[in-house]
Amino acid sequence: MQIYKVGGAVRDRLLGKPVTDIDWVVVGATAEEMLAKGFRPVGSDFPVFLHPRSGEEYALARTERKSGRGYGGFTFHASPEVTLEEDLIRRDLTINAMAEDDHGALTDPYHGQQDLENRLLRHVSPAFAEDPLRVLRVARFAARYAGLGFQVAPDTLELMRQLSESGELEALTPERSWKEISRALMEDHPQVFIQVLRDCGALKVLLPEVEALFGVPQPAAHHPEIDSGVHTLSVLEQAALHKQPLSVRWACLLHDLGKGLTPQSEWPQHIAHEHKGLKLIKQVNERFKAPRDCQELALLVGQYHTHGHRALELKPSTLAELLQSFDVYRRPQRFEEFIAACEMDARGRLGLEERAYPQADYLRGAATAARTVAVQPLLEQGFKGPELGEALKRERLKALKAYKEQHSQ
Template sequence: MKIYLVGGAVRDIILNLKFSDRDWLVVGADINLMIKLGFKLVGKDFPVFLHPLTHEEYALARTEKKSGHGYGGFTYYSSPNVTLEEDLLRRDLTINAIAQDQSGKFYDPYHGIKDIHNKLLKHVSNSFKDDPLRVLRVARFAAKLSNLKFSIDKSTFKLMKIMSASGELSYLKPERIWKETENALKGVNPHIYFKILRKCGALSIIFPEIDKLYGIPAPAKWHPEIDTGIHTMMTLSIASKLTSNIGIRFAALCHDLGKGITPKKLWPRHNGHGIAGIPLIKKLCERLKIPNNIRDLAVLSAKVHDIIHDIYNQKAEDILNIYNMIDAWRKPYRVKQIALISESDARGRAKLDSIFYKQGKYFIDIYQHILKINNKDIIQNGIKGLNISKIINQRRLKLLKIFISTKKIK
């Protein structure tokens, strides 16, 4: 029985990157031996165990064979006779097919270390094409390692295009798609993930709402880049520089979905695109089973991002309505989130990425000023029910009007 550290942890050790998760591979053992040693069996499809002390995952060496559609369409074989090389052969990329034993020695039968030095994302074997999820995984790794100048091997990218055209991507489970996308959104350059999916033909299958934005024009006065798809990627890129919050990043990705259904006769104008995009956002989130809190923020930002751009020309009543709409009094963090999404949109344009977005600061400043209201006397005076909300709203509006009248626009 031999134990090896495998997968992303080994890759990141070689790249000198931080990592948190460790995956262990056990060669020369079976289920009975692992249980006898105190490991807890948790794998449903193939033998995976939790270490009795560290609770890290240990998997028995296995081989796999395509037997159906999608990520789960495989038959697995595990035995003490399965070798390290056989297990590593089933993995996606050579840089993820390196093992390290407990003495620190690397085992690299498929030249992953060489590909790391050459900054290349390359498939291990032709069985790469059997798992459609790998199209998303390679796109995610390309985004994750883009700051290190990694690129996708031409032969691997060719397989990704073949897989995208095969229809296999339609068999992927929503949870798996969202998990890869969520991990991509956590990275440094998530926009690259979506760019690569589009380049290999996968975006139109996985995210048709986003793919449809390419080729749709916007007014050159406000969008020097013209193309809405390009603008969307620029917006996501800016959002990723401003925050690591995936909810904000996802909302930035979805803020202009409504432009995808604007009648051509109205181009390049897209009046009302924010509201028009809400059903598209909801449909996308429902299809991929995206968490409700992320969906809700994306919907709210679609509604109000253009209003924030024009906040200096808004009536006090309309500004207060935005705070009420986003439930700012119970969820104060949403104020900054909306400001950041609107800033990402404003700066996600050709030659405008470095502008100072004063509207976002103004939106936050107004909110902080309104919070100074002390409403304790309302309850003390015996006011109850809906009258409390009405009076509080009136006080907020009065203070907001005073703020607007005295605040100088810089």
């Protein structure tokens, strides 16, 4: 029995990056031998075991054969005869197909170390094209390592293009797709993930609503970058630079989908794109079964982001309706995330990345002014039931009028 450290742990050590998860592969062992040593089996598809003390995953060396559609359409074969090289060849990228023994000696049959030095994301074998999930994974690695200068190798991009055209991407489950998309959006360069998907034709299959934004112009006075798709990538880039949470990044990706529906005759204007985009945002949310907080924020940002940009011009009554729409009295954090998404939208414009966004503090101040209206005095005046709600609304509106007057002096 021989045990090797494999995959990401080897790759990241060679890159000088912190190693978090360690995967191990065991060559020359049977499941019975693993059990006898106290390892605990997990999963039913192939033999993976948890170490009795560390809890880390140890997988028996295995081969795989395509037996159906999609990510799950594989038959696995694990036995003591499977070699380390046979196990490594079924992996996605050469930089993930290296192994290290307990002395630190490297096994690199597919030249992963050379591709690390050349900053290339290259497939290990033609079997790469059997698993549609790898299109998303490679795009995610491109987003992770873009800051180090990594590019997808042209022949790998071609295989990704073939996969995108094969119909295999449609076989991915919403859960698997969302897992990759959400992880990619949280990388340092999530805009690269979207760009790579576009380059290989996968974006029009997975997110046709985002693909439709490219080539659609916007008024140059507000959007020096002009192209709606390019703007979306820039907004996503700003969200990553400002360390925004997943819900904000998801909202940034989807906020302008309505612009893809504007007839060419109306370009570069996009009248009511906020409202038009809601049905598209809803269908993307449902397609990937996004978590509820991501779904809700994306819809609210889609509908109200132009309100955010015009915050200083809004009438007190409009401001009051906006705060009510966000349920800001019970869910203040969601309004804070809305403000963040609006700011990223404003910064995601060519040459305006550093421009101040006074709307953010103005909106926060408005929320505070409305929240400071106390209920107790109204109860003491005898208001109750629906009348109490109306009285509370009137007092909040009064507070917002005072707030606006104070800021217009």
